[in-house]
Each structure stands twice: as C-alpha cells, then as structure tokens.
Amino acid sequence: xxxxxxxxxxxxxxxxxxxxxxxxxxxxxxxxxxxxxxxxxxxxxxxxxxxxxxxxxxxxxxxxxxxxxxxxxxxxxxxxxxxxxxxxxxxxxxxxxxxxxxxxxx
Numbered sequence: 001x002x003x004x005x006x007x008x009x010x011x012x013x014x015x016x017x018x019x020x021x022x023x024x025x026x027x028x029x030x031x032x033x034x035x036x037x038x039x040x041x042x043x044x045x046x047x048x049x050x051x052x053x054x055x056x057x058x059x060x061x062x063x064x065x066x067x068x069x070x071x072x073x074x075x076x077x078x079x080x081x082x083x084x085x086x087x088x089x090x091x092x093x094x095x096x097x098x099x100x101x102x103x104x105x106x
Contacts, residue, residue, distance in 0.1 A: 015060035016081060020045055021053045028063060029082045033075040 015021060023043040028034060039050050054074055057063045062078045076082070 011060045012062065012078075012081070015056050015062055016085070018053065018056075020049065021057055022085065024050070024053055024057065025062070025076065025081065025085070028074060028076040029079070033066075033073040035071045035073050037071075039074070 016025075020043060024039055027039060027042050036047060036050055036054065039045075039054070040047050043050065045053075054063065054065070058065055058074075062076070062081055063074050064077045065072050065074050067073075
C-alpha cells in the first residue's frame with residue numbers, strides 16, 4: 001500500500017476545486033477502487049479528461065493508483081476530504097466552524 005506524502009494544503013484545495021474531481025472522489029468513496037473505464041461511465045466525462053483529473057488528485061496525495069496488467073486502478077487514500085465535502089454540503093452543518101476575523105488587530 002503506497003504511503004501518502006504530505007502535500008501543501010493549497011494543492012489539496014486546488015484538487016478539490018473541480019466538479020469533475022468531486023464526482024470522481026465521491027465514486028471512489030463508495031468502493032474500494034475503480035479503474036478509469038468505470039469512472040468514465042459514472043461521471044459522464046471522456047477518457048482523457050478523467051485521466052487528467054485523476055492525475056491532479058494523485059499529485060495532491062488524495063488518491064493512489066496501482067497498475068494491474070493493462071488497467072490502472074485508483075483508490076482514495078485521504079478519506080478526510082470526503083468528510084470535509086459532506087460537511088460543506090449539509091445545509092446546516094453541525095460541525096464546529098472556526099470563523100476568522102480578518103479585521104482583528106494583533
């Protein structure tokens with residue numbers, strides 16, 4: 001099992017800033033792993049588009065890939081992003097939120 005390397009937070013947020021990548025992550029969160037061909041069907045995107053988005057998610061350390069023969073399988077290795085996304089999608093998130101006061105003086 002590959003070890004997730006720590007990536008800058010900005011890179012993770014960039015990876016999450018796409019409807020297509022969110023669709024891919026949600027699919028990977030409900031199964032152990034999927035190949036590109038499975039993700040093409042569920043997200044309604046072309047093969048090369050899905051591969052591009054998977055590359056961004058992999059480089060951000062959110063997913064890992066494993067080649068088996070001709071196919072590459074992807075799996076989620078940073079499951080906390082799913083919890084974060086689900087929290088943001090709730091209309092009245094019950095999680096404690098931190099509010100930053102940008103006007104506060106030091």
